[in-house]
Amino acid sequence: MAEFSAAVYQNEFLPDGGTDVNAIVTITCTGAGTAGRSGGGAAGEIVIVDTSGSMSPPVMAAARDAAQAALAEIVDGTWFAVVAGADRAMLAYPPVASGPGLVQMSDATRAEAANAIARFVGSGGTAISTWLDLAGQLFASVPQVTQRHVLLLTDGENRERPGLLDAAIARATGYFQADCRGAGTDWQVAEIRRIAQALLGTVDIIPSPELMRAQFQEIMRASMARGVPDASLRVWTPQGAEILFVRQVSPTVEDLTHRRTPVTPLTGDYPTGAWADESRDYHVAVRVAAKAIGQEQLAARVQLALGDDVVAQGLVKATWSGNSELTARIDNQVAHYTGQTELAQAIQEGLAAKAAGDEATATTKLGRAVQLAEASGNDEATSKLRKVVEVDDAGEGTVRLKRGVDKADEMALDTASTKTTRIRRDS
Template structure:
């Protein structure tokens, strides 16, 4: 069985009158196993490929090969299906009209699915709500699935009433996870990010067809390595305390605060999805009532649970002190991830301002992003920012917007904005 550990990094000392406690909790999972090893019959995979008319010959050829590669990585026994998505969703494989909408992977079913994918032809528009809805129906057709994961590829914008996609995302939230990829530059980052964030997945750009196969292979291999179907992060806070926010801050920034469900009056649960052998960091902030100098209390208990079983916990403490050398010290981990969270916001807000023609705001925001990326050692963000701005002074965040920017570079910066780097030891 998988083993979890939880480690807490914080400065527990608060000044006289202090109320807010911040901590970074690192959760480590080992011995997760794999999807097949954990019982493939309880896992399901759906591959969704955009087959609308905007898919050009090169992109379509790459998409077919990538989807076929992903099918080849599905472990024996895992239930799977393939959807061809346009202005309606079509079940490309298995070709059934009633009963279970998925089949279990074996050599024969993988080959049949790959043959079905080879016949994809681009036509029609793009209605992503229908793709997500069909995926839900397919997962729901198999009794006993505990792990549900989808891969979604598109090359264009959603062409339906905005409310339809919002509703489909809302209905799918908490039911299955979804990794989203955009091919080329004709799609909207914010659109796919809304899907991936709600469905605890990832979003990225595939700028050229040549890299599509490897991205699909990696996504499916990652999914197959997740032997823990679902885990919750639980936060207990004492009577009268307020949980200000709960954020995943590594490997990506994901705000989980609004995803809270009640376990009991003092404990909330936050979804984390499936796990492989990996480590994730969470920033938890709690507001407690101020106490007298010298007093201490437990500000929060952060737990990782599978079902009703708590497998690990970390304690967040508060101690009131009159020693300013203790109370003014900012924990390195907390400072680092506070910067990383701001970095993600500055990139997204800067690019939005640039798109709206507000060059002054874009320059300010992206300049701050350059400063934060350097300060927190996020080399990937620094590299991508330098393709969008000319940097005069990295430490001060003085930049100029480039006059000519490749759209793919701008979108790559946007999709990578939530990726974080851990503190350098």
């Protein structure tokens, strides 16, 4: 039985006339169990492999091997399918033309699916909207599957006319989750990140074929560990208050603000997807009406909800004070994650400016990113930034753009931009 807890980190004291309340809410899950075993419905997995003509023989061989390795991680009894994606999506396994498009995993079906994958060859173009739409249709064909997850691999840029992919993403949003990986350097990070963020998943680069197997295994193991199929962050604010934003800030930065689903006029749900044994941090910012010195107010009630059941709760408070020592403090957690959010933005804007030939802006943005990464102890971001810029002074953010940077290093920095590092709780 999964258990959840909530902890709130904030400085609740506001100065005279103060209105904005910021808090980091940490939600922790323990005892989540296994996907499809501890929730209210069955689990479903779909592996989508790019089989377009751009897949070189070494990459295709690695993709076949990685997809087969992913199958080995799927727990017996889980519903699954394998899709070959090119300029149209093809159901590679199970071999059905109508009825249920998923089968349950067993030794026999695993072997049959592996044989189907072994026959993959590259041909045709890339139309990712058809891949997402087929996944949705396959999940819908087995109504008892309520926990739905896709592992998607591509190696190239989507070649459909504008709008088709966005429409397919919209149809999939809220219906299934997707972890996306790009092989090599001919795919667009922003494009695949858009899919992953909408579908509450991850995005990363697989720069060389020999790394693919381990990534596929890791993704599938993580999916199988999510024994809580779906949860919502439920936020109540008092009459007249305004939610400025709701963001997940750990383990990655994901803006949930515009994904609110009303529960009551004062309460809204924000999607968080499936959970394993893990902790996630959320930054909630609320604007309330200023009150007199000495008055207190509940600024927000932040809960984790499984359907109608609330399983954890944290309270965000506001107290107006004339003591400047109290009101001037910025909570360490809030300061840290504000910096991590700025870090992600600085990296993405810096790389975009570099690609556009605006070296001055790129240098400024990436220099700020180096400064933020150094200050927050984000070693992964620091390491990846140093492959793109020469660092003269990390503390001051003084950098020079490197010449002849490997494209894979730039893409690795881009995909990792939203990954955050946690602050020590005793700091």
